Amino acid sequence: MPFSSFGLTPALLKVLADQNYTQPYPIQREVIPAILKGKDVLGIAPTGSGKTASYVLPILTNLQGQSEAKNRHARVLVLVPTRELAVQVREVFIVFGSWLPERIKTIAVFGGVSINPQMIGLQGVHVLIATPGRLLELVESNAVHLSEIDTLVLDEADKMLNLGFQEEMNRIIALLPKKRQNLLFSATLNEEIANINQILLHDPVVIKIEEERANLELIEQVGYFVTEEKKGPLLRYIIKKNDLKQVLVFTSSVYKADNVADKLRKNGIDATAIHSKKSQGARTEALSKFKSGQIRVLVATDLLARGIDIESLPHVVNYELPRSPKDYIHRIGRTGRAEAYGEAISFITPEDQHHFKVIQKKMGKWVDMIDSENIDLKGY
Ligand code: AMP
Numbered sequence: 001m002p003f004s005s006f007g008l009t010p011a012l013l014k015v016l017a018d019q020n021y022t023q024p025y026p027i028q029r030e031v032i033p034a035i036l037k038g039k040d041v042l043g044i045a046p047t048g049s050g051k052t053a054s055y056v057l058p059i060l061t062n063l064q065g066q067s068e069a070k071n072r073h074a075r076v077l078v079l080v081p082t083r084e085l086a087v088q089v090r091e092v093f094i095v096f097g098s099w100l101p102e103r104i105k106t107i108a109v110f111g112g113v114s115i116n117p118q119m120i121g122l123q124g125v126h127v128l129i130a131t132p133g134r135l136l137e138l139v140e141s142n143a144v145h146l147s148e149i150d151t152l153v154l155d156e157a158d159k160m161l162n163l164g165f166q167e168e169m170n171r172i173i174a175l176l177p178k179k180r181q182n183l184l185f186s187a188t189l190n191e192e193i194a195n196i197n198q199i200l201l202h203d204p205v206v207i208k209i210e211e212e213r214a215n216l217e218l219i220e221q222v223g224y225f226v227t228e229e230k231k232g233p234l235l236r237y238i239i240k241k242n243d244l245k246q247v248l249v250f251t252s253s254v255y256k257a258d259n260v261a262d263k264l265r266k267n268g269i270d271a272t273a274i275h276s277k278k279s280q281g282a283r284t285e286a287l288s289k290f291k292s293g294q295i296r297v298l299v300a301t302d303l304l305a306r307g308i309d310i311e312s313l314p315h316v317v318n319y320e321l322p323r324s325p326k327d328y329i330h331r332i333g334r335t336g337r338a339e340a341y342g343e344a345i346s347f348i349t350p351e352d353q354h355h356f357k358v359i360q361k362k363m364g365k366w367v368d369m370i371d372s373e374n375i376d377l378k379g380y
Pocket of ligand 1: 050
């Protein structure tokens with residue numbers, strides 16, 4: 001089923017071709033027609049499955065030919081849990097929206113940066129992408145009104161509910177018109193999602209895309225038995241020996257992320273840390289430099305593990321294991337995306353061994369292990 005069979009607005013077909021979207025992904029085959037028909041949608045799909053385009057394309061199509069919105073009255077509201085995801089979703093709207101005959105104004109608003117430019121930017125907005133707290137601030141100061149919203153998207157809804165946005169979400173939902181289209185996307189279907197689904201969605205089309213086995217198949221996983229003290233030298237050895245050019249390293253704390261990045265730099269490997277204690281500007285800059293290959297190693301906390309798309313990232317290192325097996329899969333899912341091969345390396349200390357077994361069992365896949373004792377780390 002080609003993209004041209006859905007009834008998307010013709011200008012989008014050109015952009016799809018231009019972006020090398022040759023065939024719709026499974027989620028897109030189901031979600032696009034449902035949204036075009038005006039149905040509510042509950043999409044359970046892992047990151048990397050193509051969910052963003054699955055809602056952006058039909059929403060842009062639906063916005064064409066509508067009467068002009070009142071000033072500062074957004075038509076589409078996309079709620080997201082993090083600033084990074086807000087920026088990323090905006091990019092997808094802009095890439096696809098920029099060729100449309102009728103101009104669509106898209107803005108992303110989030111906390112941690114000055115509110116004034118956002119207030120000005122909301123002039124003439126059609127599509128508003130927002131984290132909940134900042135959105136409420138902007139509504140309270142009358143910079144934007146939600147009374148004309150006809151489509152609501154909750155992206156990474158599981159994360160949003162986890163992060164305790166519930167009260168803010170209730171306040172936002174109370175401000176929306178009752179008659180609207182609701183689209184909810186989540187990587188997992190848990191009790192909270194089931195609850196919010198009942199409150200929010202009206203006779204939804206439910207689409208469940210399994211955590212892609214095929215995706216995991218594209219990721220070569222390897223574990224290194226290593227002691228805590230040897231992790232630094234081992235990381236440098238792996239990067240230098242294999243001449244890795246673009247590596248995402250995960251740590252479990254902000255302190256550790258800074259520390260690992262510092263040590264890499266001291267040893268002549270270009271690295272930057274990215275985590276919640278960095279300013280939004282620094283985070284955006286680091287991410288875009290990393291994406292474009294100007295930074296060799298990005299050291300991140302789990303802030304980045306979900307939702308952020310870095311096209312076909314070749315190498316991910318778990319410097320420290322995440323607590324939950326799901327987070328492990330999200331982390332390694334940064335590679336092996338868009339059908340490109342990737343490699344995921346995990347450092348396993350003696351204390352981690354039991355936990356790593358649990359992770360592998362949950363994942364349904366056993367990882368080849370290498371003992372770093374047998375590697376000469378002198379000089380690294
Ligand atoms: P997402 O799950 O929305 O983060 O998308 C994952 C990645 O897949 C992004 O890099 C998209 O640009 C890419 N993508 C989404 N749909 C398609 C498609 N039909 N063909 C090729 N690439 C796609």
